[in-house]
Amino acid sequence: MLLITQLISGCSGYSSAVNSLGPETPTSEMRAQIEAPVDVAEGQSPFCAKPVEADPEMETAMAALPPEPYRARLYFIFDTSQFTAESEVAAKQVFDEIKSRQIAEAIVIGHTDTMGSEQYNIGLSERRAERVRQELIRRGIPENIIITKGMGESELLVDTADEVDEEKNRRVEIDVR
Amino acid sequence: MNISFKTLLVAQLFCSFIFASTGYAQTVGIVKTLSGNVQIMRAGAKVNVVLGDKLFKADKLQTESNSSVGILFNDDTRVGAGPNTAFSIDSYHFDIKSQQGQADISITNGTLALVGGKLTANNLDAVKVHTPTSTLAATCSTLSVKVDPIFKEVP
Numbered sequence: 001m002l003l004i005t006q007l008i009s010g011c012s013g014y015s016s017a018v019n020s021l022g023p024e025t026p027t028s029e030m031r032a033q034i035e036a037p038v039d040v041a042e043g044q045s046p047f048c049a050k051p052v053e054a055d056p057e058m059e060t061a062m063a064a065l066p067p068e069p070y071r072a073r074l075y076f077i078f079d080t081s082q083f084t085a086e087s088e089v090a091a092k093q094v095f096d097e098i099k100s101r102q103i104a105e106a107i108v109i110g111h112t113d114t115m116g117s118e119q120y121n122i123g124l125s126e127r128r129a130e131r132v133r134q135e136l137i138r139r140g141i142p143e144n145i146i147i148t149k150g151m152g153e154s155e156l157l158v159d160t161a162d163e164v165d166e167e168k169n170r171r172v173e174i175d176v177r
Numbered sequence: 178m179n180i181s182f183k184t185l186l187v188a189q190l191f192c193s194f195i196f197a198s199t200g201y202a203q204t205v206g207i208v209k210t211l212s213g214n215v216q217i218m219r220a221g222a223k224v225n226v227v228l229g230d231k232l233f234k235a236d237k238l239q240t241e242s243n244s245s246v247g248i249l250f251n252d253d254t255r256v257g258a259g260p261n262t263a264f265s266i267d268s269y270h271f272d273i274k275s276q277q278g279q280a281d282i283s284i285t286n287g288t289l290a291l292v293g294g295k296l297t298a299n300n301l302d303a304v305k306v307h308t309p310t311s312t313l314a315a316t317c318s319t320l321s322v323k324v325d326p327i328f329k330e331v332p
């Protein structure tokens with residue numbers, strides 16, 4: 001009798017059996033019940049995997065990880081170094097975020113759309129980058145860590161033909177590290 | 178040199194999203210966080226690390242007890258080293274245009290945490306951390322390594 005009970009209860013071991021011939025999906029309600037994930041609280045069974053604990057020795061190394069670099073893009077009104085209305089609002093947030101960080105380097109790169117000559121656009125993109133540089137200096141970012149560059153129309157965000165008025169290309173990209 | 182190492186490696190890998198950024202100049206990275214005393218061995222000379230120091234290929238770094246250092250690489254890979262840690266930047270290459278490249282970092286002692294940047298985002302095997310007994314690829318994004326020399330025999 002005891003043997004039979006053991007044999008029957010042994011059937012619960014079926015839940016771990018793998019059906020190598022048929023489909024992996026349960027074929028009956030009972031089987032679905034048996035094969036459902038068992039919710040066992042931590043420590044109840046020696047077979048339960050305990051969550052990976054943070055190694056206290058790793059804490060210093062983790063804390064030493066530098067913060068993720070911050071990147072922002074601001075847009076300009078056609079043929080000017082004035083922010084668009086939306087970017088004027090966004091600029092405040094961007095500069096506040098930059099100010100709140102301990103930064104080692106701010107890279108400011110100006111761009112234009114393809115309207116006008118290449119030469120003119122290099123100057124325009126430089127003026128846009130310079131505008132952002134002045135804003136950063138005004139907010140206390142040290143001058144010597146700001147790098148500016150004007151790319152003119154050489155690195156379009158939205159690829160267009162020449163002489164195309166594209167607002168997304170009239171931008172400055174700020175990379176704060 | 179007769180040094181026996183028994184290393185204990187704890188590697189934890191998590192997936193996380195990575196934001197892009199560009200890298201510049203010949204330097205491979207920059208010292209972004211610093212506490213205590215950290216030295217850099219470069220071309221036979223040993224100098225104290227200062228916040229904002231630029232790092233180059235083949236640089237070896239050593240943190241003292243109660244010290245740590247954090248590095249931001251050009252591709253936005255971030256590395257944090259705990260106390261009594263010795264590690265080196267064996268190789269580093271990141272091409273801004275193609276956003277590809279590779280990096281090898283060796284740790285001989287201590288603790289190191291790494292968060293992948295563009296290199297790992299574009300190639301899972303691009304960033305490798307070498308320990309005295311194994312090589313770990315920073316496959317997804319976060320990796321932490323601990324190397325404990327249980328005993329060292331000095332001849």
